[in-house]
Amino acid sequence: MMKLIGLLLFLRLALSSGSRNRRADVDFECPEVSGMFADPKSCRKFYQCVDNFPYANRCPSPLYFDDVAKFCTFKNEARCGPVATTPAPNVTDEQKATKCDPATCQLPNCYCSSDGTLIPGGLEPSETPQMILITFDDAINELNIKSYRKVFANRTNPNGCPIGGTFFVAHEYTNYQMVQQLHSEGHEIGVYSVSHSSRLEDAGYNEWVNEAVGMREMLRRWADVEKDDILGMRAPHLKPGRNAQYEVLTDYGFAWDSSLSTPPLKVPVWPYTLDHAIPHECRSGTCPTRAFPGVWEIPLNSHYVENFDGGYCPYLDQCVLHNMDADEVFDWLQEDFARYYDGNRAPYVMAFHTSWFQQKRLEQGLTKFLDWATRQDDIWFVTTTQSLLWLTEPTPINNLGSFQAWDCTKRDLPSKPCNLPKSCGLPFKNGKISDTRYMATCFTCPKQYPWLGDTAGSGSETPDVYEPETPK
Known part of the structure; x- marks a missing residue:
C-alpha cells in the first residue's frame, strides 16, 4: 500500500449488440431485486430486473445469452439458463468484515463511509x-x-x-x-x-x-x-x-x-x-x-x-x-x-x-x-x-x-518499444487443445506459447513459483 501513497481476434460481444429494453409482456418473476436473468424458455432471451420489475431483452442473431457471464455471445460459448448461482462460502462472525468505523478508518491508509457516498x-x-x-x-x-x-x-x-x-x-x-x-x-x-x-x-x-x-x-x-x-x-x-x-x-x-x-x-x-x-x-x-x-x-x-x-x-x-x-x-x-x-x-x-x-x-x-x-x-x-x-x-x-x-x-515515462516487433508463431498445448498461437513482442520469441505456470514459455515441466511479498 505504501507504494501507492508514495507515489474477442475472439473478443466477446457484449450486450450492446442486444435489442432495446422493453417492459416484459409475459409472466416473469425477478429472482432478485436487480440483475440480468435468463429466460427459462429461450436461450436467446433474457430479462433485466430493476427494483423487481423485469424488462425483456433479446440477443441479436446469431448470439445467445450466457447466464453466467451475463452477456450475449456465440452459441457454443453460451451457458443457457437459468443457472443456479454458487452460494458463498461460510464465513464465521469472527472472520466477517465489520461495518465502517470512521473514527478508526482514516486517510491515507483507510477510507469508508456508511453508505459509500461521502466525499x-x-x-x-x-x-x-x-x-x-x-x-x-x-x-x-x-x-x-x-x-x-x-x-x-x-x-x-x-x-x-x-x-x-x-x-x-x-x-x-x-x-x-x-x-x-x-x-x-x-x-x-x-x-x-x-x-x-x-x-x-x-x-x-x-x-x-x-x-x-x-x-x-x-x-x-x-x-x-x-x-x-x-x-x-x-x-x-x-x-x-x-x-x-x-x-x-x-x-x-x-x-x-x-x-x-x-x-x-x-x-x-x-x-x-x-x-x-x-x-x-x-x-x-x-x-x-x-x-x-x-x-x-x-x-x-x-x-x-x-x-x-x-x-x-x-x-x-x-x-x-x-x-x-x-x-x-x-x-x-x-x-x-x-x-x-x-x-x-x-x-x-x-x-x-x-x-x-x-x-x-x-x-x-x-x-x-x-x-x-x-x-x-x-x-x-x-x-x-x-x-x-x-x-x-x-x-x-x-x-x-x-x-x-x-x-x-x-513524471518519468518508460522507454518506447521497438518499431518492428517479433511475430512469434508458437506451439500451444492446454489439455486436449493443441495448436499454434501467435504473440507479438519486442523480445526474443519463447520456445512455446506462454501460459499458466509457464509465463516464460520455456516448456519446463516445473511450474512457475512466485514469492509473496507478505508471506503467510
Whole structure:
C-alpha cells in the first residue's frame, strides 16, 4: 500500500449488440431485486430486473445469452439458463468484515463511509474535481488499438497534460509491443487474467496466483512493464473470486482492485478500502466477506438514465444503445454523468470492451461526450492509480495546479518499444487443445506459447513459483 501513497481476434460481444429494453409482456418473476436473468424458455432471451420489475431483452442473431457471464455471445460459448448461482462460502462472525468505523478508518491508509457516498476529506462537491476513469478490458491488438488511441488523441486535462486511461490486459491474443507503447505514453497497465476463464469466481488461492500474479509476470517479461507499475487488477466478467482473490492481492503487493459493481444507485459510491464490509449490494454475489486492510476498491457504479432507456450496466457496452444515433448516445452519456457531476462527484468509471467501438454511432457519441468534457475546467481524466493518489490526499480544485500526482512534467515515462516487433508463431498445448498461437513482442520469441505456470514459455515441466511479498 505504501507504494501507492508514495507515489474477442475472439473478443466477446457484449450486450450492446442486444435489442432495446422493453417492459416484459409475459409472466416473469425477478429472482432478485436487480440483475440480468435468463429466460427459462429461450436461450436467446433474457430479462433485466430493476427494483423487481423485469424488462425483456433479446440477443441479436446469431448470439445467445450466457447466464453466467451475463452477456450475449456465440452459441457454443453460451451457458443457457437459468443457472443456479454458487452460494458463498461460510464465513464465521469472527472472520466477517465489520461495518465502517470512521473514527478508526482514516486517510491515507483507510477510507469508508456508511453508505459509500461521502466525499473524502470532507470537501464540498464544488471543491471536488470530477474525475473520469476510462478503462478497457481484455486483449490489446490490431482489432482495437487504433480505436483506443483515438479516445486519447489531442485531448488534455485542465493543466495541459494529456488525458490517460487504464488497460486491464488479458494474455490471449495480446500484442505486447502495443501494450509497451501504451505504457510509454503514460497510460496505466493493470491485470485482467491469463486465461480469461469465466469460472474464476470459484477458483482457489493457487489458481488466482497463477492468473493474477502470472499475468503481471507476463506483462513484465513481454511488454517491459515493471512489476511496481502494475498496482491493480480487474476480475474477468466482473466476477470477483470471493476472499481468495483478495488474499492474493494482499499477499502479492497489489494496491487496488476494480472488480465490484453496484446496482443502479441514485447517489454513486466512492472508492473505499476493504478494511470494512463493502458499503453496497454485492451485484455479482462473489464479493469478499472478510476485511483486507489497505486494499482499495474502485467500484463500477451502474450506468443508467432516469427512464432506464438502454437498461443499466457497469460496462458501457452492456447497455443497449445501438439503436441510438450519435447525438442520442451523447445525450444518454450526459444524463448518466450528471448524477455524478451534479451530485457527490464520485469518480465516473467509463469501462469498455472492443464491441463499443465496432458501432460507429456509439463511437461518435462518445467522441462528442469527450470533446464536451475536456472543455470543462473541473473535469479531469485520470488513471485509476492517479485517482487513488488524490483520494489519499484530497485536494480542492483550486489547488490542483500544484498537485504533483497529476503533473505530467514531473513524471518519468518508460522507454518506447521497438518499431518492428517479433511475430512469434508458437506451439500451444492446454489439455486436449493443441495448436499454434501467435504473440507479438519486442523480445526474443519463447520456445512455446506462454501460459499458466509457464509465463516464460520455456516448456519446463516445473511450474512457475512466485514469492509473496507478505508471506503467510
